[in-house]
Each structure stands twice: as structure tokens, then as C-alpha cells.
Amino acid sequence: MRIAAVAESEGGGRLRELGEQASGRDGALWRVGDLAGAVADHEALGRRSGEPVRWVFADTSQIYPALLSRGVRLSRCHDSTLVEALLMGYAGRFGEAHTLGAAWARLHGREAPPDPVPQSAEGRAPQPTLFEPDRSTLPSGADALDALVEVYADQRRRMAELDHPGRFALLAAVESAGALGAAEMAHDGVPWRADVHDAVLTEQLGPRPTAGARPPVLADLAARISEAFGRTVNPDSPVQLMRAFEAVGHPVPSTRSWVLQRVDHPAVPLLLRYKELARLHSAHGWSWLDTWVSGGRFRTDYIVGGVVSGRWATRGGGALQVPKVVRRAVVADPGWTLVCADAGQLEPRILAAVSGDSALAAAAGSDDLYARLAGSFGGDRQRAKIALLAAMYGQTSGDAAALLPRLRQAYPRAVDHVDAAAREGEQGHLVRSWLGRTCPPPMWGGDDPDEGAPAGPSDRAARERGRFTRNFVVQATAAEWALVLMAAVRRGLTDLDTAAGRPQLVFFQHDELVLHVPRTLAEAAVQTLRAAADEAAALMFGDTPVRFPLDIAVVDRYSDA
DNA sequence: ATTCGCTGCCAC
DNA sequence: AAACGTGGCAGCGAAT
Numbered sequence A: 001m002r003i004a005a006v007a008e009s010e011g012g013g014r015l016r017e018l019g020e021q022a023s024g025r026d027g028a029l030w031r032v033g034d035l036a037g038a039v040a041d042h043e044a045l046g047r048r049s050g051e052p053v054r055w056v057f058a059d060t061s062q063i064y065p066a067l068l069s070r071g072v073r074l075s076r077c078h079d080s081t082l083v084e085a086l087l088m089g090y091a092g093r094f095g096e097a098h099t100l101g102a103a104w105a106r107l108h109g110r111e112a113p114p115d116p117v118p119q120s121a122e123g124r125a126p127q128p129t130l131f132e133p134d135r136s137t138l139p140s141g142a143d144a145l146d147a148l149v150e151v152y153a154d155q156r157r158r159m160a161e162l163d164h165p166g167r168f169a170l171l172a173a174v175e176s177a178g179a180l181g182a183a184e185m186a187h188d189g190v191p192w193r194a195d196v197h198d199a200v201l202t203e204q205l206g207p208r209p210t211a212g213a214r215p216p217v218l219a220d221l222a223a224r225i226s227e228a229f230g231r232t233v234n235p236d237s238p239v240q241l242m243r244a245f246e247a248v249g250h251p252v253p254s255t256r257s258w259v260l261q262r263v264d265h266p267a268v269p270l271l272l273r274y275k276e277l278a279r280l281h282s283a284h285g286w287s288w289l290d291t292w293v294s295g296g297r298f299r300t301d302y303i304v305g306g307v308v309s310g311r312w313a314t315r316g317g318g319a320l321q322v323p324k325v326v327r328r329a330v331v332a333d334p335g336w337t338l339v340c341a342d343a344g345q346l347e348p349r350i351l352a353a354v355s356g357d358s359a360l361a362a363a364a365g366s367d368d369l370y371a372r373l374a375g376s377f378g379g380d381r382q383r384a385k386i387a388l389l390a391a392m393y394g395q396t397s398g399d400a401a402a403l404l405p406r407l408r409q410a411y412p413r414a415v416d417h418v419d420a421a422a423r424e425g426e427q428g429h430l431v432r433s434w435l436g437r438t439c440p441p442p443m444w445g446g447d448d449p450d451e452g453a454p455a456g457p458s459d460r461a462a463r464e465r466g467r468f469t470r471n472f473v474v475q476a477t478a479a480e481w482a483l484v485l486m487a488a489v490r491r492g493l494t495d496l497d498t499a500a501g502r503p504q505l506v507f508f509q510h511d512e513l514v515l516h517v518p519r520t521l522a523e524a525a526v527q528t529l530r531a532a533a534d535e536a537a538a539l540m541f542g543d544t545p546v547r548f549p550l551d552i553a554v555v556d557r558y559s560d561a
Numbered sequence B: 001a002t003t004c005g006c007t008g009c010c011a012c
Numbered sequence C: 001a002a003a004c005g006t007g008g009c010a011g012c013g014a015a016t
Helices: A035-048 A060-069 A080-090 A100-107 A144-160 A165-188 A194-205 A216-229 A238-247 A267-284 A286-292 A324-329 A346-355 A358-363 A369-377 A381-393 A398-410 A412-426 A459-494 A519-541
Strands: A002-007 A013-018 A029-032 A054-057 A076-079 A301-303 A313-315 A336-343 A504-508 A512-518 A550-555
Touching: A002 A035, A002 A060, A002 A144, A013 A035, A013 A144, A029 A035, A035 A060, A054 A060, A054 A144, A060 A165, A076 A080, A076 A165, A080 A100, A080 A144, A080 A165, A100 A144, A144 A165, A165 A301, A165 A459, A165 A504, A165 A519, A194 A216, A194 A267, A194 A286, A194 A324, A216 A267, A238 A267, A267 A286, A267 A324, A336 A459, A336 A519, A346 A358, A346 A369, A346 A381, A346 A412, A346 A459, A346 A519, A358 A369, A358 A412, A369 A381, A369 A398, A381 A398, A381 A412, A381 A459, A398 A412, A412 A459, A459 A504, A459 A512, A459 A519, A512 A519, A519 A550
Parallel strands: A002 A054, A054 A076
Antiparallel strands: A002 A013, A013 A029, A301 A313, A336 A512, A336 A550, A504 A512
């Protein structure tokens, strides 16, 4: 059953049941004073009847947080904004406006209004009890529910006309399910022990300084660095550092760590230590803690589809760059545990599956794909790994390039697959992931032959785009595999017993999931993850020899995973 | 005082 | 060893 829902003022809203053809306004219509309550009722009803509701929303990120704060959890939806972005991208119009208002305007031959600029997570109520203000950009005359129903029907029609409608439907479903998961993770937050984090900082940097001042350890290092140079130098300033190195007879082209490592001067070890600690202090220090952690939880906003490849971005708190040392602060609540799962060697396995290279697929049937490749590289697993990564990233220099001929010899179809994607990119064409996510057109306007005398790309620009499209076909497919996994995990978790507390998905990072579950459910959660990984592989690739093993750790602290 | 490009480093 | 894909973010320093 499908139900379209829109929020209205005072927590009310309207629902429209959509028929199987989902084309019109023929289904039941409800106007409700309590949208959250009505949605919860229909969700429960659908679940009991064995026919779970697929909710049709204009924008999950606007409507779902307020539902969550009322305790409502949903299993499936269709997010018209996310799907519109995917469809526009497929049509070679990546990045065009994709809110409900924009989709509706295009459907009616009007000019699409630009998408509103997103607001930051910082300073916003963490648990909104009211629905977010409408950002759908519909003109005032249009009825939001009618527009949503109309756009949804149109999107279904457009999806049915694509080359692989089944695959794209899966993409639309998991992208939308991702939006549900993203809102749930923002709502639940990552368990975060501020006291542990503070102890890590104090151990590394010394006691917390007054606002704006350098922590003791950094201040001491800065003083000794100046002493070593015989002049006052701000180690945070690359310009001053370059000048200082020049003055002592060691000119450097940059102040990157790996450059400095090869300079023989007493300031260097101090500087390397300073850079490491300064990074910790500025990126994940006390002010980060004050800003992003409250009530024992770290919350960030996930941006579904925020990266061209379909990986998620985050806004706020640098959630996808939490350094290893800081992960000590991610500690399960008493009586609970973390279940951390990451897909090992995901991208080469994806390449094996999408390229149809039987030799690589056979290697990807084992737990260590690289080890199985080693035979082609004199038994050297590390060189095999470098070669395969170089093929996927388009590396052309260094040792890796020399290994490529051997890789090509052993796995010709796999190498052909990424080479072909690179050629398409260089020529300005579009490439797509397995499920149909499409890369942006080239900056130089490639696929548009009717433009008179378009400025051709520079060789460098063409090669850069070739590396991008080469990587896109792999990275974007890996990202959607992870989305399918997440959708399956969400579904599996709802089947677990909740007497001891509801198991939660609390963190998602490209190819890695972290669950926070009652200790008694740890083993069940592991089984849920394993089943979900099998399901993801089957849904995307059917019967394939390629395996997608998860490395799973049940731990109290994330740093132990 | 604010904005913006650049540098550099973190994650996958 | 240091040109190899996707990002976020802090601090600097110059421009506005």
C-alpha cells in the first residue's frame, strides 16, 4: 500500500491512499489534526496486515524528524526530492533543482524554482516536535498533496522507461530508505562519552586552556619550534614556516608532513608532533565537544546523496573524519554494546561483479581477494593490491603503473571495464552505476552537439574527467551496495525483540555500519547483518560467485573494532 | 567584520 | 613514494 502524506500547520496534515496504478486522486483522503498519530496508525496497520506502507513524501528530511520525536518509525518510503535528483541526473541534468516544487513546475512546463539553500545542523533543535517549515518551493496556488501525488506518478512513469527499470526502482527505494535511516541516526545520535573524550584530550594536549589559547603541550612545542629556528614562528602558518626553513638553509616546496619528514633539522620532529596534536585540538578538541556532543550523544546531519558518487556527506562535526584516537570516546551505554560492521575490500569486489570478469569474480569468492590475486604478482599480495587500486583510481605514475600490464593480462575484462569508463569520461560522455546513478556531465559541456563550436577540454581536463568516471562506476556502485545493505539491516532490526530496548543504527560511513544494541541482542544483530549482506548481493547482482563479507566486531568501544 | 581561496590533514 | 578517486573542516591571509 502506498500513502502520500503532507504536513500542515499545528501538527496536522493530509494523507492520500494511492491505488495500485498510483496515478490519480482516486484513493481515500484523510485530513487529520495529528499527522504523527495518523501515520503511526497506518504504519502499524500495514505491518499487521503483511502489506507494509510505502510512504510517499516530498522530502523525508523535513517530515520524518518530527515523526521520530513522536516515537514514530517507518520502514519504507519514496522521497520525491531524492528520486527527482536521480532522474534528472540520469537524463544528463545533474544538479538541477529537484524539490517537489521544481519537479511539479517542470511537469507543468514552468520554469523550475531553484532549491532552497540548506540550513546547518548547528543551533537547530535536536528533536523537533513540529514539522519543519515547508521548503518544497511549490507556488502558492498549487495544492501540496495533489502536487506530490502527481509528481510521484510521473516519476514512476519516467522510471519505468529507463534501460533497467528494476535496478533503478531498487536505487530509488534504497535512496529513500537511506533518508529514513539518516533521520533516525540524527535523532538517536552516536553514544559519546564526553568524559572519555576529555581525558583523551588532556592526556595528549594537557589541561584544557582558556578559550582561544593554545593547550600547554602545543604552547610548549610552539616555543621550542621558534627556538629551533632562532626566530618567532607560528607553526600554524605555512607561509611563516616556509620562510623559516629557507632562512636556516632548508628550503621546502611545501610544509606537508611527508615533505618535512625528509628534512634534517631539529625543528622537524617538533613540528610533526605539533601538526598532529594541533589537528586533534582544532578538529576534535574541546570546542568540538562543546558544539557537537550533548546528552551523551554526538549528532550530525547526514546528507543523503550528498556526494556525486552517491556516498553520503555530513554537515556538522566532521562526522566522516573522526580520527582513530577519538573513537575511544564512542562507548556503548551500560547493558548495551556496539556492533561494528564494515564491508572488506568492497570496491574490488564491486568491480568483479559489474565487469563480469570471471577470474576476478572467482578471486572475489574468497575472504581475501588480494591474496588470491597475489599469484599473478609473484606471490606479492601488497603489489596485487596496489595494482588493482591503481586501476580503479587511474594512477599512472610510480610503481603501480608498471604493474598494470600484469593485472590486465590476468583480469582483462575488469581492467577493460574501468578503462572503458575512463574513455567515456574523457570524451565527455556520461557513465552510470550498476543501478543507474549517473555522473554529472563534463564542465566543458560534452554531450551537447547542437552547441556551436563548444570549447573543447584541455588534455588535462579530459584526463581528470577520465579518472573521475573510471572511479565513479566502481565507487557509485559500492555506495549503492552499502545503501541496499543499510535498508536490509533496518528491516532486519525491526524484527528483533525490543524488550531490552530497541536496537539502533547509529553510524554509517561509506562501507561501514555501527549498531548500538542491548547486549542480549548482540548475536541476533550479527546474524541480521550477515543476512543483510547476502540479501544486498542477491538483490543487486543475483546469482554471482562474488562474495561481500562483512568484518563484524562486537565491542564496547568503537576504537576496539 | 565578513568572505573567500588556499593549504593541509582527517576519513573512506 | 607522494599526482590517485570522493569528501569536510580549521586556520591563515588577502580582499572586500
